Amino acid sequence: MARLKAFRRVVQRNADIADSVLVYVEEAHPSDGWVSSDAPYQIRTHRCLEERLSAARLMRAEAPGCPVVADSMDNSSNAAYGAYFHRLYVLQEGLVVYQGGRGPEGYRITELRDWLDRYRQRLIESGSSDLHV
Template sequence: VVSQYADIADSLLVYIEEAHPSDGWVSSDAPYQIPKHRCLEDRLKAAKLMNLEVPRCLVVADTMENSSNAAYGAYFERLYILQDGKVVYQGGRGPEGYRISELRNWLDQYKNNLKNS
């Protein structure tokens, strides 16, 4: 998605608290073993790993107070589109409500509207 829509959208990934920490609710298919973040440095290390997975996307880390997570109701994952500082698309909470196809549909329609205007 980051590459496909780079001509019309800037992408940002906010790394929030780890959903499946290796010292907590462990996921057997997790590609990395990341313990619960005890300090901001732990979270920044995990965000750097995430950046390896999406190198063309800006990755930032939430605060240890989880302010972005709280503001956007992101836990475990969530997709948003913001335009001119306003939320114009809010996906469901992941993993059950995470629908990349909805995001693509919104971006495709937006791209078509740009072409036709």
Template sequence: DAYKQVKLGCEALNSKVVNVPDGPRWSSNLINMTNVSPGGMIGNGDECHLLDFESLEPSVWVVSFGSATWPPFISHLPAFRQLVEDFSDVADFLLVYIDEAHPSDGWVAPPMASCSFDVRKHQNLEERLGAARKLIEHFALPPQCKLVADCMDNNANVAYGVSNERVCIVQQRKIAYLGGKGPFFYNLNDVKQWLEQSYGKR
């Protein structure tokens, strides 16, 4: 955690990410690795930046990081989905898919009773995008939540000190809330409380 580059109250880092295709099937020639100009449309597979998706003014982002092979993150998805449904009128939501915590060809975590994922360590971007799609096909999120994947250099993971899971709130491009690393310090109740204090209960 000491190596994270973001700090509470300071500027949020606009890390490079890739927009996850919204269809279950695609081929590598659909991945358009081009930068998106400010104000430009972001297409499937486009390389973009973490804060390119803001749509509200004043801008407030709830950003959650995790992967399918981190069971605590999976267990938090229903609560995260409820936050999206309750507060999408006042905040934007972004799910950032990162490097696998427990890939099937590495240190495998005990399976969850409700759902478990068999995902190998990502060898390329297409595999990471595929893992993100696999997750969302099992845990559908409201359309107001954007889905992106960290680039293969894991720059967003490193910048935000994620390791396995983390959630933060970005307000006016500054870190307004920075949760701790999971599993013990990833707390969506804190996020809900922050949103309620700022915008009222739902």
């Protein structure tokens, strides 16, 4: 949850230049699988879309102000973006312009924050404040 709080701070800080969305994928530490001792919720492996949506609603409650969507049960978004289970991306005009490392080890919210800071500076220097990523 600490990572989610840090993400939320970056989202709030950059809401004027970037739209953000969280994609809830399959549960990384299901209660009936590889259990994490510090998990704030006990969520079993999703057996149907409704269970995944229910878990996504829990995430939405932890990240107010940021839309949350859920991956399909075939995990197509997770596979396409190689999230497994935390990963940060910036897309601009349909292209990936920033891809963070695969989590949990490669997940670095500071890298995303720094990328957005540089983007903001480019907007200022170009005299444009209406470009959104």
